[in-house]
Amino acid sequence: MEGVAWKQRSPATCPPIRCIVKLGGAAITNKGELESIDQDSLRSTCAQLRQAMSDPAAKGKVMGMDWSRRFGDPADPVVDAEGFADMPGIGLDSNFIVVHGAGSFGHFQASRSGVHKGGLHSTLVKAGFVATRISVTSLNQEIVRALAREGIPSVGMPPFACGWSTQQRNLASADASQIIQSLHAGFVPVLHGDAVFDELLDCTILSGDVIIRHLAQLLTPKYVVFLTDVHGVYDRPPTDPDAVLLREIEVDDNGGWSVVKPALQDNGKGVEISVASHDTTGGMETKILEAAAIARLGVDVYITKVDTEHSLRALKGAVNTCSDDWLGTVIRSAK
């Protein structure tokens, strides 16, 4: 990551970040249906994020920040400008970053064109690059709007537009100064997996998981939450009736990891890790490796199911692994 450091301002100027949240593609879109958002999950996630950001004592009215028309709805948006003007502040600890995957957005376009493999001299790849970006930025726009409707001051930041690029799929340039400035100003940056330029391949797909790891390394949040469509990491595909949820995984300095809870016979070695079935950028192995890389920084990683009491607790950072009533996987440093 040498190449990255010099291209961004010193992390010393960063405010302490509370949480980076990954909205997994499988959690917020309907699998198998092209470009279809799971509106219930998305709405619930935004409401939970608002709760996690709120002072528990505060019971203010939600003041929506999406003042645009809804497609197909002829009514003009209602804006309570006077209500906003009377508020002393938005009353949220909005020190969060949201990163989302693509799910049923982008995947179709990327796989039809092979944009992840690069080669912009190919007309098909060039067209696929354009088509993939249109699809993933459409999803980004909808997520920014859903957050804004919950009164969360969200700002979309497509990595391609931010000038982020890769070198053989590893981040090569990723200036985070605009993200940091947005956090300072009280906004919640919303990034996503995107088609980007690659120094060797011409172009590729930068996944949301790689973005999260980079931001975690740069900003050292208190915790990172991965929301997905199953309860966490299992020892085998979660559709298998014998699948066991791995509740706690420890990562050592060398990148090795072991399952602390539950006690397994074959302690972490050779278990077939599985998070979710719908993953388009590297699969489970990548996901667990990215999470382990974050945990090695001393940042707790919570992987849990979207739209549950468990996701709310994770977003609040209120996970107690000593009790059994939280369903999910904690990945943390062994230190």
Next chain:
Amino acid sequence: MEGVAWKQRSPATCPPIRCIVKLGGAAITNKGELESIDQDSLRSTCAQLRQAMSDPAAKGKVMGMDWSRRFGDPADPVVDAEGFADMPGIGLDSNFIVVHGAGSFGHFQASRSGVHKGGLHSTLVKAGFVATRISVTSLNQEIVRALAREGIPSVGMPPFACGWSTQQRNLASADASQIIQSLHAGFVPVLHGDAVFDELLDCTILSGDVIIRHLAQLLTPKYVVFLTDVHGVYDRPPTDPDAVLLREIEVDDNGGWSVVKPALQDNGKGVEISVASHDTTGGMETKILEAAAIARLGVDVYITKVDTEHSLRALKGAVNTCSDDWLGTVIRSAK
């Protein structure tokens, strides 16, 4: 503009840009109707842009690059991947940049909140910043899609996400390296007026006209086209039946300007310049000053009406001011 120079790569690495096109808000949206695109104008403009980029001899089929579903249309998009794979290239001189205004997008949200005046400590301004960005990026998304449907490899680049910022509304930081790299790779960057951070005011609105001037100074295109909803610059409001279209304006080194054609009694002094009635970021005075600043660089500026034979000729750079059959205003350097 001292502050800008050091933050971007040397313009010496830029390819020669053919044209920067401003799609005026009044040209592509319906005035008076909140967030309503003038679909006919937009479609025509994209088709004309494609014609301007095409070799006149080429009569290839248009291969669309928007592979996303249309809202409300249950049909999946049709992608001719084999057709693309067989193409030796896209066959377009795509060395264009598109910048669009806001029109009936963004203006409502900005004016309700006063986001152009700054002050992010105000909850209303903060909410307005979010709401304005949602509105203008929605329009950007639709314009990128309309271009892609015409087979133009367009990529959206919201200035806020690019990290562009102002100091008392003048550009303070405007790294164009991603724009330049996109042009090199054969893409057409699509920028727009956006809510941005301002070093003194906290935030403001960066207008599309200021963006165009900056890019013209940096990249020295062969010509710049402003598409609007009237035929060009008039000596008084174009709704006035006595209004005279100013066909040619010369700009001198000191920023002074004079009407060369038609010969007016009161040669340029005191004429009430009017381009379009629907302008939200500074009005006519700003527009003519921005155009004059571009012309002083030696770059011809064509201001003309969208969706006409005159706009097509302007986009092709085929304007001959010696003949009277081109309706529009040319602004050029007196040298």
